[in-house]
Amino acid sequence: MMAKTAQILLALAFLAGCSSHLRAPADTPVIAAPASVAAADAALAQAARDRLALEAAYARSEAECYERFFVNRCLDQAKETRRQGLVVVRAIEVEMERYKRQAAVDERDRKVAQAEADYAAEEAARAAEPPPPPRAAPEPLPERAPGISLAERKARQDAKLKAIAERERAEAPKRAAKAAEFERKQQESARRQAEIAAKKAEKAKQAK
Missing domain, CATH: 1.20.5 (Single alpha-helices involved in coiled-coils or other helix-helix interfaces)
Structure with missing residues (x-):
């Protein structure tokens, strides 16, 4: 019985700390914005791996809970640990997707502003060009x-x-x-x- 209890505690400990991102939050966790789109993509990929790890750890804990006397309490604890981990994973996913959408909008605005600046520079250069020479007046009538x-x-x-x-x-x-x-x-x-x-x-x- 003591051996089974130790195994369950180890499984729950693994479930709670299966990722550097996954910490039990009091409420919705605050996720720092990434430094770049590449960093956001990397965080999303890690979040996907964390989600799989949480589900796998929960499945192992659930199987071991059925061997315990207090099955329901064990299952509730495993579910709560998984829920807390998923809250962090979801917060990471939401923040990374928000950052990527904002980055796309900022890049579009930058390109529009650059196009406007190029057009203004072109118009200014065109306005600075010297005017064309005046048209030559008709030649006077030659002497008869x-x-x-x-x-x-x-x-x-x-x-x-x-x-x-x-x-x-x-x-x-x-x-x-x-x-x-x-x-x-x-x-x-x-x-x-x-x-x-x-x-x-x-x-x-x-x-x-």
Whole structure:
């Protein structure tokens, strides 16, 4: 009988200390945040191993309890030890998953902020570029050459002016498209900045 009692006590001791993470908590344990996503993944893997160890230890203790006189008391003690261990395991899992979700959100915000910064730098560099040289004015009418009448010189000048006007009209849609695209990017940038500010405000509100 003494030998069986000693075996049960050893099993319960193993169940209570089967992992460095598993300590009997008074209430919900406070789990420190990991240093990185890799550390969170490692903690989750350890928690899974701890859970298996708890169940295995409980199964051994349960089998030995049926050989004792006070079966129910022994089973209750084994269940309580397992419950306390599982509380710690679950707390670790919850904290690690929360950390990983927050890390994913922070990484997304970082990429958005970096994209905004790159866009702003590109626009600033573009604005700092020197303006294009002014268009050359139409050449003045040459002095009347022998054999060219005033009407012919006027027709040539009109043809040049017409060509310039047609070129201006042809390039007008491109200029308008560039201006519209710039305006769209400015509005999109403002919208994204507003979304980031709103998310940060919501996070700060939840943290309180």
